[in-house]
Amino acid sequence: MDPIRLIIVAVGGQGNLLASRVLGEAALAANVPVRMSEIHGMAQRGGVVESAVLFGDVESTIISDGEADALVGFEPSETLRAAKKCGKDTVVITNLGQLPPFTVAIGKGVYPDIPSSLDLLRQRVKKVIAFDGTGLAIKAGNADEGRRKRTDPFFGLREERRDRNRRPDPSERELVLRASLRGRFDQGGGATTRDREARRVEKGNL
Amino acid sequence: MHKLLTDSPGEKMLMLGNEAIARGAIEAGVAFGATYPGTPSSEISEYLFRISHETDLYFEYSTNEKVALEIAAGAAVCGLRSMAVMKHVGMNVAADALMTLAYVGVRGGLVIVCADDPFMFSSQNEQDNRYYGKLSGLPILEPSTGDEAKEMVKYAFDLSEELKEPVILRTTTRINHSSFVVELGNIRRRETRGDFEKNPFRYVTVPAVSRNLHKLLLQNYDKALATANRSPWNRISGDGKWGIACNGVSYNYVQDAVKELGISERTKVLRVGFSHPFPNGLVQEFLKGCERVLVVEEGEPYMEESVKAAAQEAGCTISIRGKGDELFSRLFEFDPALVRRNVARFFGLSEPMSESISAAGLPEIPQRPPNLCAGCPHRATFYSVRKVLGDDAIYPTDIGCYTLGLLPPLSMADFLICMGSSVGTAAGFARATGRKVVAFIGDSTFFHSGLPGLVSAVHHNHNFTLVILDNGTTAMTGHQPHPGVDLRPLGFEGYSTVDIETVVRGLGVKHVTVVEPLKLKKTQEAVKEAVEFKGVSVIISREICPLYAKVLPDAKKTRSFHVAEAKCANHRVCINDLGCPAFYLEDDRVKINENVCIGCAVCAQICPENAILPVKTA
Numbered sequence: 001m002d003p004i005r006l007i008i009v010a011v012g013g014q015g016n017l018l019a020s021r022v023l024g025e026a027a028l029a030a031n032v033p034v035r036m037s038e039i040h041g042m043a044q045r046g047g048v049v050e051s052a053v054l055f056g057d058v059e060s061t062i063i064s065d066g067e068a069d070a071l072v073g074f075e076p077s078e079t080l081r082a083a084k085k086c087g088k089d090t091v092v093i094t095n096l097g098q099l100p101p102f103t104v105a106i107g108k109g110v111y112p113d114i115p116s117s118l119d120l121l122r123q124r125v126k127k128v129i130a131f132d133g134t135g136l137a138i139k140a141g142n143a144d145e146g147r148r149k150r151t152d153p154f155f156g157l158r159e160e161r162r163d164r165n166r167r168p169d170p171s172e173r174e175l176v177l178r179a180s181l182r183g184r185f186d187q188g189g190g191a192t193t194r195d196r197e198a199r200r201v202e203k204g205n206l
Numbered sequence: 207m208h209k210l211l212t213d214s215p216g217e218k219m220l221m222l223g224n225e226a227i228a229r230g231a232i233e234a235g236v237a238f239g240a241t242y243p244g245t246p247s248s249e250i251s252e253y254l255f256r257i258s259h260e261t262d263l264y265f266e267y268s269t270n271e272k273v274a275l276e277i278a279a280g281a282a283v284c285g286l287r288s289m290a291v292m293k294h295v296g297m298n299v300a301a302d303a304l305m306t307l308a309y310v311g312v313r314g315g316l317v318i319v320c321a322d323d324p325f326m327f328s329s330q331n332e333q334d335n336r337y338y339g340k341l342s343g344l345p346i347l348e349p350s351t352g353d354e355a356k357e358m359v360k361y362a363f364d365l366s367e368e369l370k371e372p373v374i375l376r377t378t379t380r381i382n383h384s385s386f387v388v389e390l391g392n393i394r395r396r397e398t399r400g401d402f403e404k405n406p407f408r409y410v411t412v413p414a415v416s417r418n419l420h421k422l423l424l425q426n427y428d429k430a431l432a433t434a435n436r437s438p439w440n441r442i443s444g445d446g447k448w449g450i451a452c453n454g455v456s457y458n459y460v461q462d463a464v465k466e467l468g469i470s471e472r473t474k475v476l477r478v479g480f481s482h483p484f485p486n487g488l489v490q491e492f493l494k495g496c497e498r499v500l501v502v503e504e505g506e507p508y509m510e511e512s513v514k515a516a517a518q519e520a521g522c523t524i525s526i527r528g529k530g531d532e533l534f535s536r537l538f539e540f541d542p543a544l545v546r547r548n549v550a551r552f553f554g555l556s557e558p559m560s561e562s563i564s565a566a567g568l569p570e571i572p573q574r575p576p577n578l579c580a581g582c583p584h585r586a587t588f589y590s591v592r593k594v595l596g597d598d599a600i601y602p603t604d605i606g607c608y609t610l611g612l613l614p615p616l617s618m619a620d621f622l623i624c625m626g627s628s629v630g631t632a633a634g635f636a637r638a639t640g641r642k643v644v645a646f647i648g649d650s651t652f653f654h655s656g657l658p659g660l661v662s663a664v665h666h667n668h669n670f671t672l673v674i675l676d677n678g679t680t681a682m683t684g685h686q687p688h689p690g691v692d693l694r695p696l697g698f699e700g701y702s703t704v705d706i707e708t709v710v711r712g713l714g715v716k717h718v719t720v721v722e723p724l725k726l727k728k729t730q731e732a733v734k735e736a737v738e739f740k741g742v743s744v745i746i747s748r749e750i751c752p753l754y755a756k757v758l759p760d761a762k763k764t765r766s767f768h769v770a771e772a773k774c775a776n777h778r779v780c781i782n783d784l785g786c787p788a789f790y791l792e793d794d795r796v797k798i799n800e801n802v803c804i805g806c807a808v809c810a811q812i813c814p815e816n817a818i819l820p821v822k823t824a
Contacts, residue, residue, distance in 0.1 A: 021220070021385075024220045024385055033387070034387065035351075035384060037384040038383050038384075039383070046574070048574050059351075059457075059459075059461040060459055060462050061385075062384075062541055063541075064541045064560065065543065065560075066543070066560040067560045078574070080571050081574075083568060084562045086563050087560055087562060088561070100572075101573065101575075102574075102577055102785065103574070105781060105789050105791050106615065106782065106785060106789075108614075109570075111572060112569035112570070117569055120567050125563060
């Protein structure tokens with residue numbers, strides 16, 4: 001199959017690597033050729049984590065500027081930071097839940113205006129799908145604990161403990177997927193979309 | 207059972223390159239391994255260390271790469287299949303052992319995995335370790351993918367036993383940290399009992415012995431060269447007048463470029479995976495019929511020079527290019543578009559451009575540099591030292607999380623070159639300037655290479671203070687153990703713990719203080735005393751890494767703090783001096799994110815209004 005190139009950007013601790021792993025495993029299960037790469041040098045310390053997932057007949061494990069078919073951003077300013085990965089045919093899917101970098105808190109930077117930036121992006125890429133994924137996740141009982149959710153790669157004790165105590169909540173991904181299949185997020189969901197979705201989620205009405 | 211022990215040949219798994227390398231070692235029946243952690247190699251060792259507690263594999267975190275290579279060499283000389291794992295700069299530390307081990311050789315296979323880091327994602331330099339092949343005379347294998355890396359590891363053990371010398375497997379970050387579909391193979395039974403036959407005229411490298419051994423190494427080189435020229439790891443694909451020679455991940459980019467440019471009918475590609483001794487015979491075959499050749503390799507022109515030399519020997523005068531102004535750089539890493547562009551340019555093709563969208567009008571995105579975690583004890587130590595000495599002192603630093611103290615507002619790093627350099631350079635700064643010098647080194651780094659510098663400083667009565675930031679783990683690379691770590695809480699028995707204070711006193715340091723850095727006042731008193739002391743003084747700043755503490759079985763619940771708005775006078779000392787990521791501004795007031803704060807209470811101690819208080823839990 002022709003290559004499909006996907007970039008996922010996030011802040012350390014948001015589960016980016018896990019998300020790409022899930023996609024990779026799904027591709028393997030579906031017999032779709034897949035290769036991935038990740039840059040997580042300082043993920044533990046709140047840096048940026050970027051992963052690339054390449055499906056289909058392609059040998060490279062990374063994606064050059066302008067060549068992403070899809071850009072998924074777990075944090076809107078990181079979505080914008082990765083904009084150079086987009087070309088005119090890219091589909092951008094972004095969370096609207098903000099995690100301002102610390103540099104903003106100490107006045108060393110200004111957090112960008114997200115709605116106007118996304119409007120600019122909309123004019124330049126194929127499509128922008130934006131919604132409050134963080135809010136959805138919280139409603140779904142998967143409260144995004146920010147950087148508390150880290151697992152320890154060495155002993156994995158925390159991970160095992162967590163797995164044992166896990167309630168089988170509908171995952172954020174599944175929620176987003178189902179909702180987006182209904183075409184609800186095409187207009188870049190504001191509060192109204194979010195509230196509507198949240199109510200549906202609360203009722204368990206998926 | 208560990209995933210990598212799965213005994214079902216033919217099963218396909220998605221694996222990180224590093225997982226594939228560890229699996230390759232398991233399939234090859236590796237019996238013995240050692241490492242010092244370093245990105246991008248760390249995960250290989252993490253898997254093998256875990257597996258060593260489930261099986262009769264022996265695996266250890268040595269104090270440094272030289273020790274790791276030496277212990278692995280000892281085991282390999284006794285006939286065990288052994289492995290030493292390190293990052294590229296770790297190879298510099300192990301190099302002393304490596305150069306002469308190449309003379310002495312091994313009996314059981316010894317594979318040295320060395321992970322290069324083009325672009326320096328997490329390293330202080332981007333040296334190209336292929337030159338260690340030339341320097342030592344040992345074989346080098348370079349995979350292009352994770353699945354190939356697994357097979358190469360197995361082959362490396364066979365080759366090592368065939369040649370009776372160590373073999374280097376050289377990766378780059380994009381192999382180690384990429385994921386590939388890997389097919390499991392058979393697991394060979396581990397041989398864990400070795401034996402040693404005395405043979406001093408083979409094993410004791412006095413000059414008379416080494417003269418013979420060097421001859422042997424050169425004979426081996428010839429054997430290895432013949433093998434490289436026939437090796438299936440070096441392969442020519444396609445046919446045409448345009449030649450491309452490449453290695454490692456560049457091969458992936460070249461394959462994609464040739465396909466996308468539609469030139470596979472006209473192009474011949476040589477992929478070199480067995481790159482030292484360089485397969486010059488095969489290259490001469492490859493050059494036949496080529497009109498021009500492009501060499502695609504990240505880093506130094508190692509292959510380019512070798513291809514040119516091979517061409518010269520064969521009397522071939524075609525254009526062979528690689529590095530150059532209009533071509534490839536020796537800097538950083540490549541990417542698919544860069545390779546495609548250069549291939550197109552070199553062969554005079556119009557290049558299909560992939561345009562990034564215009565950034566016009568998009569706002570500047572604030573930097574998100576990595577930061578010391580909320581509640582990191584290093585932040586408290588740095589704050590206290592800065593409080594006492596400000597910018598009057600020189601602060602040589604070292605390699606670990608605490609290197610992040612470089613960033614404002616802490617700004618506590620003035621010089622760094624390599625592991626252990628804080629101690630050695632501190633003495634130089636102190637002697638040369640007569641200024642106050644306070645050096646910082648982590649616990650793991652202290653064991654790795656801080657000891658010799660400290661001994662030297664004691665002997666010469668150098669005048670500086672060394673702060674050992676003891677957070678009880680090798681934090682930066684993912685919480686690996688080191689000699690100072692008590693492993694019993696984690697359920698690992700059979701280790702002794704080396705106490706840093708005892709070591710420092712034993713080295714002859716006369717002024718040693720142990721502080722708890724989260725207690726600012728006491729820490730600052732200790733700093734004042736230490737810097738007044740004439741000679742070498744050591745402060746051991748002891749507080750567990752909060753990320754690590756979380757995974758220990760007796761992890762305590764942390765209580766976060768908040769800013770009492772009624773008391774806060776908006777001085778912002780907390781935010782401006784500490785730079786803790788738990789702070790944020792809302793409506794121009796400082797707030798604490800309770801999900802991030804772990805209650806270290808350092809900010810509470812510096813607030814002039816005492817406005818930072820624990821959150822009351824109902």
